[in-house]
Amino acid sequence: MESGFRSTDWQQLTFAVVGMGLIGGSYAKALRRLGVKKIIGVDTDGKVLRQAQEQAVIDEALCGAGPGLQAADVVICSVYPAATLDFVKSAVPFLKSDVLITDATGIKGSLPEDVQRLLTGRMEFIAGHPMAGRQGSGFGMSQAEIFDGANYIVVPAAFNSSGAIEWVSSFAGAIGCGQVVQVDAVEHDRIIAYTSNLPHALAVALINSASYNENTKYFIAGSFRDGTRVADINPYLWSDLFLANRENVLQELAAFSQQLERWREALTAADAQALQEMMREAAIKRKDLY
Amino acid sequence: MESGFRSTDWQQLTFAVVGMGLIGGSYAKALRRLGVKKIIGVDTDGKVLRQAQEQAVIDEALCGAGPGLQAADVVICSVYPAATLDFVKSAVPFLKSDVLITDATGIKGSLPEDVQRLLTGRMEFIAGHPMAGRQGSGFGMSQAEIFDGANYIVVPAAFNSSGAIEWVSSFAGAIGCGQVVQVDAVEHDRIIAYTSNLPHALAVALINSASYNENTKYFIAGSFRDGTRVADINPYLWSDLFLANRENVLQELAAFSQQLERWREALTAADAQALQEMMREAAIKRKDLY
Known part of the structure; x- marks a missing residue:
């Protein structure tokens, strides 16, 4: 010892x-x-x-x-x-x-x-x-x-x-x-922007949508509950974290927006195959995580 | 009886x-x-x-x-x-x-x-x-x-x-x-686009980001786990649901993108107050839900 x-x-x-x-x-x-x-x-x-x-x-x-x-x-x-x-x-x-x-x-x-x-x-x-x-x-x-x-x-x-x-x-x-x-520190900050900062930003954005109103609570299911769980965070601490990592977070927001664009295109084109492909891809990755 | x-x-x-x-x-x-x-x-x-x-x-x-x-x-x-x-x-x-x-x-x-x-x-x-x-x-x-x-x-x-x-x-x-x-049915579909369809799309988009790789699993915390929980869904059923509600879902994607734009602007401007304001707003709404 x-x-x-x-x-x-x-x-x-x-x-x-x-x-x-x-x-x-x-x-x-x-x-x-x-x-x-x-x-x-x-x-x-x-x-x-x-x-x-x-x-x-x-x-x-x-x-x-x-x-x-x-x-x-x-x-x-x-x-x-x-x-x-x-x-x-x-x-x-x-x-x-x-x-x-x-x-x-x-x-x-x-x-x-x-x-x-x-x-x-x-x-x-x-x-x-x-x-x-x-x-x-x-x-x-x-x-x-x-x-x-x-x-x-x-x-x-x-x-x-x-x-x-x-x-x-x-x-x-x-x-x-x-x-x-x-x-190392550089890699840490880059990865964390995706695995932690981004999900927190999405949770905040989801609940802050203009579509939210006082009746929302009667229509939510597990997807909304889980998707917004970390929306309730310490604003002072997290604004520090986000600002200290803002270049990486901005890149993650851009990468995420590309995925939303895939959704927008598939829905606009009523492309069932494209939607299924996105969901199959996601399901495989999710199963691999847990 | x-x-x-x-x-x-x-x-x-x-x-x-x-x-x-x-x-x-x-x-x-x-x-x-x-x-x-x-x-x-x-x-x-x-x-x-x-x-x-x-x-x-x-x-x-x-x-x-x-x-x-x-x-x-x-x-x-x-x-x-x-x-x-x-x-x-x-x-x-x-x-x-x-x-x-x-x-x-x-x-x-x-x-x-x-x-x-x-x-x-x-x-x-x-x-x-x-x-x-x-x-x-x-x-x-x-x-x-x-x-x-x-x-x-x-x-x-x-x-x-x-x-x-x-x-x-x-x-x-x-x-x-x-x-x-x-x-009624019209209102149901409009609300569901926000409280259910959108969170599912976000979960799929989050895990499908180009930033995901085979090492992601070692760096994830609760926010990523919860934010992607419903990414593993039945692709055939859900493509039907999304397509049947696509006008509403497209509107929700647009409303959500406006919130991402708030994030982008606040981060680009390194505006701590704007970030804190978004998070305070979200925290209040989240607490009101549960």
Whole structure:
């Protein structure tokens, strides 16, 4: 068994979770379920910290960077992309010299390099992205189960040690995730634009259609329910994510619009074969996914 | 307690379910759960009839219209739109003089009038549309539970008796449906284009995007899973439904494209406020739905 932050002896490790929102709260609950040594919750919102402490989700509460972070072997940043940088900058003086920092940010860009640049000594940042979430936002909506079976993307940068990459991969499995995959930041952002950003945009667009009215709810079935499930998301966080990835998302919107154009053409031409072909293609792909 | 087909004494009624597919099979299973007197399954596929009989989902099997239909107080047509007309035409000579016929067709058009025109005596057709379904197709995918809590649309025509309207509304509740609403056929088709046809088209378009590849599955989260759930549908049935409703669906595609255009503009202009506004609007509407 290794010592220090590369240990996977979870019961011996102290974690700091920065941001007690939907994802951060879920991390804390998953860590509790995993039985780690100690969970430090960090948030600027004292109310949410009290709530997390009262529910025994965290052992200690910090309203920001401070000496209390010294105990953390691992820091998980679950805050807005820009806030990760700010937090790490203020936290560095208090952190263990071999601390491992990871994140859950839905868009990477230059974040890994930017964070690592702030670190000193043997501190290391390794980017991660649990493909987990649910509608809503905030600590009240958090739950350990969001990780169960979810994909977990590890996004190593050139500076990362193999130990850190292995640690975060094991960690993903330990909190319940299924498939763990590795891609670089550029590829991550490109793929995520399709598999996450686009479906969120479509859900928002579907429910925002001019055809929606107060009677819509009496006529919806599963297709509408599922197609709009993620329309209820945190507008501030997601506008950040969308803007940080906007070139990729614009490309995905264009690729998607080409498919809508296929629909428009097939319907205009009353082309049953073209419609069936699109649906057969989709059915095969969907079956391949699950 | 009334006698004849307007009775809601379910245990005394014999039902014929025409089409043992996903929806017809689910009706038969829901009727079994309801404890009706007898269930006659009708299908051209002898294998599926045997299967339904072996599983005790139906009491009697008919491979088409014939004297066996005489016992039916109620006939539920769960076949392709065009097949409903064909079946009723061939069945009329065998049906009870006061039989009630209903359907589950996802598009109405002139179907109610067309079917009623074939009927004689006190036979009555009342159109219905359970907003229930699931991925896949065929008897093997059927289950009584698809009706539980689902909306049920009753589509009365000018010729319908209040007794028939009331009966089908009670019946919807009896098999587990939640909200039962009434609209005429024109309105039904217009609304369904938005609440059902469009989400299915979007799901197919999302998974058919040029960005999809064999690695997509490792990067998907709930938003992609939910957004593509109904991409796996029966291509033949659904091309019929889409074509029969194509004017309405084309309008919905146009209305949806306007929303995508809002996304494109907001992203191009890097307009955080516009993005947040769209998401706030969507979140409010989504919360109002459920």
